Each structure stands twice: as C-alpha cells, then as structure tokens.
Amino acid sequence: MKTQNLKQLFKASALALIISSSMSAFANPTDQVIAIVGKSAILKSDLDQGVAEAQHQIQAQKKEVPPRNVLEAQILNQLIIHHAQLEQVKRYAIQADEKSLNEAVLKVANQSGSKSLEAFQQKLDSVSPGTYENLRARIADDLLIQRLRQQQVMSRIKISDQDVDNFLKSPEGQAAVGGQVHVLHMRVSGSASAEELNKTAAEIKTALQNSNDVKALEKKFSTASIKVDGADMGTRSLSDIPDELAARVSVINPGQTTELITVKDGVHVLKLLERKTNDKKALVPQYNTRHILIKTSEVVTPENAKQIIDSIYNRIQSGGDFATLASTYSNDPGSARDGGSLGWVAPGMMVPEFDKTMQNATVGKVSQPFETQFGWHILQVTDTRQQDMTAEYQKRMARQILGERQFEAELDSWLRELRTSTYVEIKGITPP
Incomplete structure (x- = not known):
C-alpha cells in the first residue's frame, strides 16, 4: 500500500491536532471538491x-517532511x-452506542x-463554537470504522480446529497457553497527548532492554x-x-519486551523475564x-x-x-421438553439477572420469581461443581493468538480490495 509509511502516523493523532481539525480551520466559503468517493x-x-x-x-519526530x-498524494x-x-x-448500518461514544470522548x-x-x-466551544460536536462526530466515525x-x-x-491443535502442540503454543511467566509491567497514562504518551512509552521500552528496576523507571x-x-x-x-x-507476552522470548499496547487505561509495555511450565488448572464453577x-x-x-x-x-x-409444570407452562421450548433443564451452566452464559439469581441460589430451593429481558422466570439449582476448563481455555487462547497474527495482514488486504472496488473520481490533484 502506498501509504504504508504514514500508517503509524495516523493511528495516534495528537490531541491538539484532533481538536484543531475539528474546528474546520481550513474551511472557507469557496471550498473545492477534490475527490468523489462513492456518494461522499x-x-x-x-x-x-x-x-x-x-x-x-x-x-515533531524530527524527520524530513516529504x-x-x-x-x-x-x-x-x-x-x-x-x-x-x-x-x-x-x-451495513453499523451504529455506535452512546455509552461507547461517551467513554471514548471522555x-x-x-x-x-x-x-x-x-x-x-x-x-x-469557548475557543470556537461547535468544536465539541465536530470532535465528537470524528470520534464516532473512528468507532464505527473500528x-x-x-x-x-x-x-x-479462518482458524480451523486443526490449526488450533497444531499450535497447542508446538513449543510456542505450549509456552503460550500452558505456562507461567515472570513479567515486568509498565503503564503510561495521564493528561498528556496521545503522541506524548506513546513517545514516553517507547522510551521506557528502550530503557527496559538494559534495566529491570521498574521503580527507577517510574x-x-x-x-x-x-x-x-x-x-x-x-x-x-x-x-x-x-x-x-x-x-502479546505469549509470543516473545525471555529478555524481550512487547510492542506498545494501547488500551483504555493507557499505553502498556511488558518485559518477559522468565517462562515456566504450569500445572495449574482452570477450574470454573x-x-x-x-x-x-x-x-x-x-396477549400476555x-x-x-x-x-x-x-x-x-x-x-x-x-x-x-417442577418438571411437570415446566413441561406444561414454560415458554422456553428447548428446556420445557426436558422438564425445564438447562444442564450445567457456567457464570456469564446467561443474561445478568438470571446469572446473579443462579449464583446466589441455594441448592434445591426454588427462586423467587424474577424478570429478565425475556420475561418472568423461576429457577432451581439442583447441584453445583467445579469443572476443569483448562482445555477449553487453552483453545480459546490459541484462537486469539492466531487471530491476532492474521488480523493486520487481512486488514491490509481488505483495505486494498476496498480501495479498488470503491468508485473514486479525483479532481484537481495528481492521483496517488
């Protein structure tokens, strides 16, 4: 892709630039259309x-401007x-919910x-009326694109079961999902711009190559x-x-650091000191x-x-x-046929109201009626157990690692295909 050298540049725009662009400082009454993209x-x-x-x-990066x-172009x-x-x-009528948008703007x-x-x-808006709404719209667009x-x-x-099995049998897979790690963790946050936070995190990443003193780096x-x-x-x-x-930790070797990891609470860098085998089981109630x-x-x-x-x-x-009444009256046909039985249920599988009532239930006692988005329920927990979910956890982790590996390559491929298939008419500038 011709813009590959600017790809990282656009991933973390400085806050001041985001705000200034939201003010439409370059707009003027004689603005010119320079390209048509689809219907925009x-x-x-x-x-x-x-x-x-x-x-x-x-x-700002002290590099030569093209x-x-x-x-x-x-x-x-x-x-x-x-x-x-x-x-x-x-x-595709993709929409951003208000909660996610508010969190991103905040x-x-x-x-x-x-x-x-x-x-x-x-x-x-005290600097320029309408700036906040323009910025909010820009952030909303970014969320929608994500x-x-x-x-x-x-x-x-596409990750097949065979891909997962092969990964889990490999030395890397064994280390990734079946091991213990000794890790140093650095997090960079604060009121500085995203550009400054990333710059500091990059400097810390370099410093970690020669130091394990996290307090000194702090x-x-x-x-x-x-x-x-x-x-x-x-x-x-x-x-x-x-x-x-x-x-990220699972794919590096002892002594190495991860790439910068940007999440909601800041920019993270981790250094792997040691990797050990792990016999701990993932037991789930x-x-x-x-x-x-x-x-x-x-009618009801x-x-x-x-x-x-x-x-x-x-x-x-x-x-x-209970079973007879469930078979006769329950509006959940899947479980009604079996006397209301849902089988063994792990936390998080059901909607929150159901999940909370189930986890707080006394074995053998029928719950008070409670409401969820599906209607009114009563439930009974007949038994509990601790189930070994180690194999399921390992497969889930393997899929995540394999998927993350493929994502960037597939994203680049998809963007190239999208650029080729989109109607574009360029006016007044040499095409890129």
Whole structure:
C-alpha cells in the first residue's frame, strides 16, 4: 500500500491536532471538491488539514517532511480509504452506542485535563463554537470504522480446529497457553497527548532492554502530565493476565519486551523475564439449573406474566412437580421438553439477572420469581461443581493468538480490495 509509511502516523493523532481539525480551520466559503468517493465528497479543506497534521507530526519526530505533492498524494489516499470505509459503515448500518461514544470522548477529555464531558464541551466551544460536536462526530466515525473492521476482517480469518491443535502442540503454543511467566509491567497514562504518551512509552521500552528496576523507571519518566506505573508482576499463569496483554507476552522470548499496547487505561509495555511450565488448572464453577419462563406477548401483558409465574411458584411451594409444570407452562421450548433443564451452566452464559439469581441460589430451593429481558422466570439449582476448563481455555487462547497474527495482514488486504472496488473520481490533484 502506498501509504504504508504514514500508517503509524495516523493511528495516534495528537490531541491538539484532533481538536484543531475539528474546528474546520481550513474551511472557507469557496471550498473545492477534490475527490468523489462513492456518494461522499472530499474537500480541499480536508486535504489541507490532513497535510497540516502530517507535517506537524513528522516535524515533531524530527524527520524530513516529504515534498508537498508527495504528502498530498499520500494524505489524499488516506482520506479516500477513510471515506470508503464510512461508505461501508452506511451500507451495513453499523451504529455506535452512546455509552461507547461517551467513554471514548471522555478519554480524550481526560487527556486534555477535563474531568467531565460537560467541562470538555465548555472548554472547546469557548475557543470556537461547535468544536465539541465536530470532535465528537470524528470520534464516532473512528468507532464505527473500528467496528466495521472487526466485522469484515474477522470474518475473513479462518482458524480451523486443526490449526488450533497444531499450535497447542508446538513449543510456542505450549509456552503460550500452558505456562507461567515472570513479567515486568509498565503503564503510561495521564493528561498528556496521545503522541506524548506513546513517545514516553517507547522510551521506557528502550530503557527496559538494559534495566529491570521498574521503580527507577517510574521516577525517571513520570512528569506533571505523564504518570508511569511500574510493577514486577512476579510469576503467574498467563490466564491470570488480561487477554490483551497475555496474547502479546505469549509470543516473545525471555529478555524481550512487547510492542506498545494501547488500551483504555493507557499505553502498556511488558518485559518477559522468565517462562515456566504450569500445572495449574482452570477450574470454573458450574450450576445444574432448570427454569420456567413465562414470556410477555400481544396477549400476555407483563402483569399477566407476573401473575402466571407467581401462580406456578405457589404451586411448586405447595408440592407441585417442577418438571411437570415446566413441561406444561414454560415458554422456553428447548428446556420445557426436558422438564425445564438447562444442564450445567457456567457464570456469564446467561443474561445478568438470571446469572446473579443462579449464583446466589441455594441448592434445591426454588427462586423467587424474577424478570429478565425475556420475561418472568423461576429457577432451581439442583447441584453445583467445579469443572476443569483448562482445555477449553487453552483453545480459546490459541484462537486469539492466531487471530491476532492474521488480523493486520487481512486488514491490509481488505483495505486494498476496498480501495479498488470503491468508485473514486479525483479532481484537481495528481492521483496517488
């Protein structure tokens, strides 16, 4: 891809540049359309803003800025791909929920020193009215594109059971999912820009090559706007480390550090000191559960459903047979045929209200009626056990590692195909 050399540049735009671009500082009454992408247009002001951001970041990295025409061609190609993805977002009707969007905007707000969305909005709009909404729209677009990529790219990644088995039999697989690791963990967070946080994290990564003194590194790299937290995590199972971090640690050798890992709470770097075999089993509690469900419908109001489930509960309390009543009245056909039995259920398999009631139930006792999104339930836990899920955990971990390996390559391939298949008409600039 021609824009590969700018790929990393666009992954972590500095906060100041994101905000400035949201102000549409380059827009003017005589703005020119320079490209048509599907049903959307790229304006000259979009290109000028993208070039300004790129120049600023390249200069900040003390690198030579390419000639204007080369930079324009590369930025235009980035904008075309961006718009092509947004066209796909519309095609597949992908939407960002308010909670995720608010969390993403709040993260940017915190980086700028604002503790709430309200304070952030006031801060931005005091500089230029409408800046907050423009920034929010830009972040929303980024979230939608992330979801599109997950949806489209993950569907292209094919990992067979044989692939998983082969990986688990390999030395790397044995170490990744069946071992213990001794890890040093550094996290960089704070109110500084994303660019500054990544720069500091990169410096820490380099320092870790010659030092294991996490407290000294904490002190050296922490500033008023950058918080560095270091910890010797000791020797622990990979299953005890968050998946996003464990997957990165599993593919490096002792003495090596991971690449920078950017997640919600900051930028992480880990150094692997030692790897050991692990005999620890992944034991998961399970509950042998049966239930009766009464759904609401056009003819059964929520009040009627509650009355029916109360009646069934009272009959069971008076000696009625749970299995017989489930087979007769339950609106869950899959379990009703088997006397309401759901078999062995692990935490997290059911909706939260059901899950909480199940885990708090006394074995053999029928629960009070409770409501979920599906209707009104009563349940009974007839037995509990600790199930060895080690094999299932190992396979899940293996799939994650194999999938992460393939994702970037599949993403590049998908983007090239998308660029080729998207209608693009370029006006007034040499095509990239």
